[in-house]
Amino acid sequence: MPLSPYTHVFAGNPLDRAGDRRADAAWLAGLKADPAARALAFWNGKPLLADGRIAWLPVGFAEGLASPDRTLFLGLDGESGVFAVDIEGEADPGEGVLEGRGAFADLRAVISTLTMEDAAILAAARSLFEWRRRHRYCSVCGQPSDLAEGGWKRVCPSCRAEHFPRTDPVAIMLPWHGDRCLLGRQASWVDGMFSALAGFIEPGESVEEACARELSEEAGLRTRNVVYHSSQPWPFPSSLMIGLTAEVEDDEGQPDQTELSEVRWFTRPEARALLAGEIPGLKCPGPHAIAHHLLRTWAET
Amino acid sequence: MPLSPYTHVFAGNPLDRAGDRRADAAWLAGLKADPAARALAFWNGKPLLADGRIAWLPVGFAEGLASPDRTLFLGLDGESGVFAVDIEGEADPGEGVLEGRGAFADLRAVISTLTMEDAAILAAARSLFEWRRRHRYCSVCGQPSDLAEGGWKRVCPSCRAEHFPRTDPVAIMLPWHGDRCLLGRQASWVDGMFSALAGFIEPGESVEEACARELSEEAGLRTRNVVYHSSQPWPFPSSLMIGLTAEVEDDEGQPDQTELSEVRWFTRPEARALLAGEIPGLKCPGPHAIAHHLLRTWAET
Numbered sequence: 098m099p100l101s102p103y104t105h106v107f108a109g110n111p112l113d114r115a116g117d118r119r120a121d122a123a124w125l126a127g128l129k130a131d132p133a134a135r136a137l138a139f140w141n142g143k144p145l146l147a148d149g150r151i152a153w154l155p156v157g158f159a160e161g162l163a164s165p166d167r168t169l170f171l172g173l174d175g176e177s178g179v180f181a182v183d184i185e186g187e188a189d190p191g192e193g194v195l196e197g198r199g200a201f202a203d204l205r206a207v208i209s210t211l212t213m214e215d216a217a218i219l220a221a222a223r224s225l226f227e228w229r230r231r232h233r234y235c236s237v238c239g240q241p242s243d244l245a246e247g248g249w250k251r252v253c254p255s256c257r258a259e260h261f262p263r264t265d266p267v268a269i270m271l272p273w274h275g276d277r278c279l280l281g282r283q284a285s286w287v288d289g290m291f292s293a294l295a296g297f298i299e300p301g302e303s304v305e306e307a308c309a310r311e312l313s314e315e316a317g318l319r320t321r322n323v324v325y326h327s328s329q330p331w332p333f334p335s336s337l338m339i340g341l342t343a344e345v346e347d348d349e350g351q352p353d354q355t356e357l358s359e360v361r362w363f364t365r366p367e368a369r370a371l372l373a374g375e376i377p378g379l380k381c382p383g384p385h386a387i388a389h390h391l392l393r394t395w396a397e398t
Numbered sequence: 399m400p401l402s403p404y405t406h407v408f409a410g411n412p413l414d415r416a417g418d419r420r421a422d423a424a425w426l427a428g429l430k431a432d433p434a435a436r437a438l439a440f441w442n443g444k445p446l447l448a449d450g451r452i453a454w455l456p457v458g459f460a461e462g463l464a465s466p467d468r469t470l471f472l473g474l475d476g477e478s479g480v481f482a483v484d485i486e487g488e489a490d491p492g493e494g495v496l497e498g499r500g501a502f503a504d505l506r507a508v509i510s511t512l513t514m515e516d517a518a519i520l521a522a523a524r525s526l527f528e529w530r531r532r533h534r535y536c537s538v539c540g541q542p543s544d545l546a547e548g549g550w551k552r553v554c555p556s557c558r559a560e561h562f563p564r565t566d567p568v569a570i571m572l573p574w575h576g577d578r579c580l581l582g583r584q585a586s587w588v589d590g591m592f593s594a595l596a597g598f599i600e601p602g603e604s605v606e607e608a609c610a611r612e613l614s615e616e617a618g619l620r621t622r623n624v625v626y627h628s629s630q631p632w633p634f635p636s637s638l639m640i641g642l643t644a645e646v647e648d649d650e651g652q653p654d655q656t657e658l659s660e661v662r663w664f665t666r667p668e669a670r671a672l673l674a675g676e677i678p679g680l681k682c683p684g685p686h687a688i689a690h691h692l693l694r695t696w697a698e699t
Contacts, residue, residue, distance in 0.1 A: 100623060234540035301522025330602045
């Protein structure tokens with residue numbers, strides 16, 4: 098049963114994260130030793146897939162492919178432990194020891210082909226591995242820190258500081274005025290791509306203030322009213338997209354030429370045509386992205 | 399003009415953060431040299447206040463009280479720069495060089511006496527200083543890192559990694575079933591205090607999933623539907639409170655005895671009496687906290 102009208106790709110993780118038990122190392126070791134336990138593998142940020150699904154491996158076999166201390170506890174599937182291992186190195190193990198088991202794929206490139214469950218499990222694993230990759234040292238004192246709680250925490254053996262995974266909240270919004278909404282494009286995107294505007298929420302800001310600030314900075318728009326739509330975890334590397342619609346004071350707006358190279362207003366019929374891929378030379382994100390649903394909800398209202 | 403029906407304490411910062419200009423060190427230096435510039439001061443996490451307002455200091459004077467590299471650019475007030483300095487050390491400068499200028503106060507203790515504008519400016523400064531205090535070293539390689547962009551970024555001179563302030567999203571929710579809502583209490587709170595439930599949103603979770611997980615973990619509740627209410631920056635040290643109401647499947651619920659020591663159901667008349675302070679022996683948070691407004695909105699519906 099959905100928790101809200103919108104469950105986006107990368108949400109809907111079917112595993113029980115067992116946050117209250119993963120600090121118990123003996124319990125985790127027991128789970129790992131159970132033959133029913135399984136592990137997925139990442140190699141340099143890419144998950145191992147077979148036939149478009151996660152290629153599950155026996156935990157011990159998977160751990161043998163990675164350096165020590167590269168195993169993450171993802172949660173429980175019923176009573177069975179589900180793990181992930183992070184393989185580094187130049188040689189693709191998909192062409193070596195893992196041949197026949199699957200191939201490592203770029204997660205962004207396969208988003209729309211994954212099941213919801215696999216996408217959500219891979220999102221959690223990828224975000225945690227990226228956090229680990231960038232947080233091997235204690236930011237308080239500079240010493241190497243140790244993993245704890247199945248990979249969900251680091252503890253500094255020198256100054257005792259505790260460090261938890263980052264989740265970076267992002268406001269992503271569709272501004273509208275009267276019967277038109279505004280989309281923007283970044284110069285680096287594929288030709289003709291337009292999408293919602295977005296930016297990181299800073300310390301000391303509400304979601305609504307961050308939305309108004311970003312619309313002002315990126316497009317020179319003054320925000321009148323902000324309404325929450327839905328949220329999406331986004332594992333590149335570890336954002337929480339908070340989707341909003343924002344009524345703005347006029348239908349002007351100029352791209353700042355730093356973040357955005359172009360902005361463009363769309364009527365509801367134009368937005369529906371854009372979503373249907375019926376405007377020659379223009380594109381918008383597909384249904385895997387919250388931006389698609391912000392636009393669709395507005396266009397179909 | 400408010401951006402949404404709820405603007406909470408710590409939101410509503412009147413300054414222009416000038417995020418697109420603060421990377422320009424020459425521009426910042428010019429602002430600082432302008433006699434119209436002003437600075438607030440923190441000492442060990444406490445702001446300098448006078449008569450319940452921020453005690454503004456000349457920037458050069460304030461910088462002279464702190465170690466080098468302890469100045470933060472907070473934003474523009476019109477054309478004037480607004481800064482903050484972070485003073486450390488055991489001796490209270492409020493009883494020394496700053497005598498007569500004000501006194502350093504515990505921010506939590508004075509929340510309800512501050513103006514909205516002052517509270518919001520102090521929230522941004524406090525969160526940034528706490529982030530700086532815990533991120534002097536590069537978490538990628540362990541070397542000391544340098545401040546940049548007026549204090550809003552760190553750059554590692556060794557591995558070139560860039561680090562940005564953390565904002566930790568938290569789901570804070572009022573569960574309800576039929577005509578009753580549930581509040582919980584932590585054993586460490588003042589006697590009789592009950593509040594909304596809350597927990598950090600983890601990587602790979604939507605806001606709605608985090609809400610359901612926390613209600614399950616802390617109170618054994620199964621969530622049916624989650625609705626967004628409002629958001630509040632919370633500078634202890636740098637959370638973004640995302641307020642929600644959550645319909646749950648029954649009116650059972652047990653405290654986990656780890657986070658929560660007790661849970662209790664309230665009808666709407668009981669909730670209104672609790673908000674009015676009319677239930678002997680029971681309390682709930684005041685209007686400075688988003689939990690108060692979650693409860694009030696539900697109780698008055």
